[in-house]
Amino acid sequence: MITRVLCSLSMLLFLVTANASDNIKLSIGQWSFEDLQATNLQFDINLTAKGLALYAQADSVQLAAPIGKITKLSVQCDELILLTETFSCTSGKLSFYQAELGRQKIAFKIDAEPEKDKYKINLQGVSLASANFAATVFLNKKNWRLRVNTPKLKITQLIKAATPYLQEQQRAILENWQAQGNIKLSADIAGRNDKINIATINLVATSINVTDTMSRYVSENVTLELDVEAKNNKHNWQWQTDLIIDTGQAYGEPIFIDFDVTPVSLHATGLWQQTSGHLVISTAEFNQKNVVQVVGDFKGSFAKIEQLNIKIAKAKVAGLYDHWLQPFVLGTAVDSLDLTGTATLDYHQTADNYHLSLALQNLFVSDTLNRFSVDDVNGSLGWTNYDHPMQSNIGWKKAIVYAIPLGQSQFQAQTVSSSLTLTQPWDIAIFDGQLKINKFALYRPGEQQEKWRFDGRLTPISMEQVSAALGWPLLHGKLAGVIPNVSYIDKHIKVDGALTVKLFEGTTVISDLQLDQPFGSLPQLYANIDLKEMNLSILSKTFDFGEISGKLAGKIQGLRLANWRPVQFDARFATPQNDKSRRRISQKAIDSLTKVGGGVGGALQRSFLRFFEDFSYQRLGLSCKLHNEVCEMAGVGEAKNGYYIVKGGGLPPRINVVGHTRRVDWPDLINRLKTVSESSGPVVIE
Amino acid sequence: MKQLKWFTSSFMTLMLVSCVTINIYFPAAAAEEAADRIIEDVWGPETQEKQQEPEQQSLINNIGHTNIAVLALNWMISPTQAAEPDLNINSPAINAIQAKMKIRHANLKTYYSSGAIGLTVNGLVTIRDAKSIPLKSRNAVKGLVADENKDRNALYAEIARANGHPEWQADIQSTFARRWVSKASSGWWYQSGGSWKQK
Incomplete structure (x- = not known):
């Protein structure tokens, strides 16, 4: 062994003293040994009843990174046993100071076979992150193995201890996070030279409170247990991991999990190619209790997915x-x-x-x-x-x-x-009819780019059912139509073509229908409506308005419903110009018109005309331009100080109904229409 | 002399053109009054008293000029021409949104006070300090904020539409943005000049 050592002694000053042959003292001013340099190194070896006692100290020793320089080194072994090929120290003490590790006082045991390069070292009381822990190191030539069991370590202390060894980029990331809590680590790591070959790690973390500066990722009082096993074969890491989180809460924008209520577990195995960064997750099983079970696999890298499979087993929606x-x-x-x-x-x-x-x-x-x-x-x-x-x-x-x-x-x-x-073809039953959709096409290449369109037709729907469902007065007739194109683009639904409604023996055509944000805060519906050849007799009976015979035509232009209520339109209803039908209006209808006009009913009953049941008229009509809750009203012609709502004609007795108020409050008008209860607009009887 | 004639004719031309512009300008004062009425209803009586702001100034700000020429134009326009149209905010649709916002405010108020949410420069609200919201409530508050913004956007658009000027939506929104801040309670946060400020 000694022969393999490159040992240089520079500025060697040594002094050997022998005291009755049982004590040797050696002092070396400066000593260099491979990556190790020491100053003021002193050895003191004593012969004891059990063997040898060694005491060594140095002012400073320069070790390889990441330890670097240590000072005030002291090594003491009271039972150093030297045999032919082995030596051991059953009770040693090591103390030193290192800038990041602080003052260390470690008890150690060594069993060594130097000729075979085999060492077993037990360390007790290694101080790290304000805690003392034990470690065992096995060295066999270039192979090594480390077993570590830590007590609870405070994460804050751990980060503090680890920070000096982190790269600048890693430190910058850490600065954006706050972490508190405890971790307890058991690790069994084996390797060769500076490479790790096998690692088995068990980490138990408790009371983990982590947050980033933006508070987008937060954990509160989380307890987790993580097991990792990894084997390295020529930079290919075969790994397996199990994670259980069963206490605390976490929020990772926008997902929130209360682990107390729905604990989660993850089991995954895979392969990571260290050199290429290629990752294979052969199996991954994620389980959130009472919520979801997901299994999946993955091939690719952090930047690119080559293959991904995810399967969610039957879960409650x-x-x-x-x-x-x-x-x-x-x-x-x-x-x-x-x-x-x-x-x-x-x-x-x-x-x-x-x-x-x-x-x-x-x-x-x-x-x-x-x-x-x-x-x-x-x-x-x-x-x-x-x-x-x-x-x-x-x-x-x-x-x-x-x-x-x-x-x-x-x-x-x-x-x-x-x-x-x-x-x-897609048939959707609506009331007693059907929306028959022939062509439906949906295109959704991205999150905000959804658009769809369809065309079809609406088979006749009873207006009785429509009016009942929508809370309207009971209407008779049928709603039907051909829908050439309905499109949804940029949150707008637009209906090309027209819907036709057979109402009161006439035809109502709804065109230019457009619906904006139908489920939004304020749905908007736009349309133009054309009403033709409506039988006033049926209409007036439907609304119990008092009978009026004749025809009625009209237009509602620029209709806008906000929140399904009309807020704007330009509506005109009148007797068609070429109407040849019999035109009569009953006393009750005149009375109702009067009330709607804001007048007092019963004017006819107070005159001799009460003896006539109905009267002939030339034209009747009313228009309302609604804007800002005000209806700008007009009739079928200008009268003195007003406008004709009913213009008498034909054989006497004739009757004119003249409105004087041009601007009418819309809610008020609706209420009057509903109740037909208030009274007297001016009624001119000729 | 020639220069004087040129200047006079240019000035008159400018005024004539400007007159047309002024005739269709956004009714800033009416919009502020309308905004105040809605805000006071939605936020309730705890909102701060309306701050005194010169009406003329707000009008000018809306036109986007602060020069003397515009000031001169203001008195040259006849009352009929310059009369600010009233801004109607009394429609069932506006009332419906307002009612929803008022109910929601009971839930939002705590978060305005804690600084969790703040008023944005464009008349909306946003989460300002997520840390002050318990994890469990984060998404609920996000939902409240999303709903509030949907309603606010709908409100601004509807006021503009209801008054026959959909093109006023941006002006109405910026008017509201100022008024929300002006009427915010003490301690609430608002965006100003790219940063958050506390009232």
Whole structure:
């Protein structure tokens, strides 16, 4: 051994004194030995009954990094046994000072076979991070093994102790974090030269409170246990890890987990190629109790996914939504749902291509703001950005959108390259009719780029059912239409073409229909409505207004509903110019018109005209331009100080109804229409 | 003399052009009054008293000029031409949003006071200090903030639409932005000049 040592002694000053042959003292001013340099080294060897006692000290010793310089070194061994090929020290003491490690007082034991380069060293009382711990080191030529068991170490002290050994970049990262808590570490690490070959680590962390400066990632009182086993074979690390977190809470924007309620565990195995940075996760099993079980595998690097497979076993949708979906959709139409049912999910990705399959079982969705609900959804949805098609087949028993009930429906489609198209016409029952969708296409290449369109037709729907559902006066007739194109782009739904409603024997055409943010804070609906050839007799009976015979036509231009209430329009209703029908208006209808006009009813009853049941008229009509809750009113012609609402004509007795108020409060007008109870607008009787 | 004529004609041309601009300018004072009425309703009586701000100044700020020419124009325009249109905020849609915001404020108020959320420079709210929100409540507060901003954006747009000037939305929003800050309670945080300030 000695022969292999390169030993140089410079400025050697030594003094050997023998005292009755049982004591040797050696002093060396400066000593250099491979990477080791010492100054003022002194050896004191005594012969004792048990063998030899060694005492050595040095003012300073320069060791290789990362220890560096140590000072005030003292080594004491009271039982040094030297045999032919071995030596041992059963009770040694080592003390020194090192800038980062501080003052160390370590008890040690050594069993050595120097000729074979084999050493076993036990260390007790190694002080690190304000705690004392034990370590055992085995050295066998170039192979080594280290066993360490620490008591609870404070993370703050550990970081403080480790900081000097960190690179600048690592320190910068640490500065953005605050960490408190305790960790207890057991490690068994073996290696050769400066390489680690096998590592088995058990780490128990308690009361962990971690936060970044932005408080985006936070843990509070977390307890976790981590086991890691890793084997290094020519820079290929085969590893296995188990993690259990069962106490505390954590928030990683935007996910929050209360580990007390839903503890999590992770088991994963894999391979990491140290030189290339290539990572293989052969299996990963994540379990969040009562919420979700996920298994998956991965190939790639931190920068690039080569292959990723994720499978979520049958899970309750409510838990999945609360923990993993809702946080990502806050502020959207689906951020406050009540859900029941189960779901399974398969996700496969190869490079940038992925496909996803979601299967739903007995899913019930209910919006807590009562905007929509869907009952008993079953089936599977497929989505891919591959050019290989994926099928979707999903249906529900019933659904409601606002007050509109939708019946059972089945949706069959296929997705290719982020684009979904129907494979079967999609029929959605609405009231007693159907929305028959022929072509539906959805394109969603990215998060904010969703757009869809469809065309179809609406088979006749009874207006009785529509009016009952929407809380309108009971209307008779049918709503039907051909819908050439409905599109959703930039959160706007636009209906090209027109819906027609058969109302009061006439035709109502709804065109330029546009719906903005239908589930937003303030849904906006725009439309133009054209009403033709309505039979006033049926209309007046429907609203119990008093009978009026004749025809009525009208237009509602620039209709805008905000929050489903009209806030703006320009509406004109009047007897059509070429109306040849019989035009009569009853006393009751005149009375009702008078009341709606803000006047006092009963004027006719107070005149001789009370003997006539009805009167002929030439034209009637009313217009209202609604803006800012005020209705700018006009009639079918200008009258003295007002406008004609009913202009008498034909055989006497004739009757004119003249309105004088041009600006009418809209809510007031609606109330009057509802109640037809107040009185007397000016009624001019000729 | 030639220069004087040129200057006079240019000045008159400028004034004529400016007159047209002023005729359709945003009714800043009316908007501030409208904003104050809504804010006082949503935030309740605990909001601070309206700060005295010269009305003329706010008008000028909205036009975006502070030079003498604009000041001169203000008195040259006849009352009819210059009359600020009233800003109507009494519609069912606005009332509905306002009511929602008022209910939500009962939940948000604590977080304004704690500094967890603050008023942004563009009339919205944002999470300012996430640390002061318990982990469990983080997403609930994020949801409140998202809903509040949805309503605020809808409110600004609806006021503009309801008054027949959708193009006023940005002006209404910036008016509200100032008024929210002006009426914020003591201790609440608001963005100003790229940093957070506390009232």
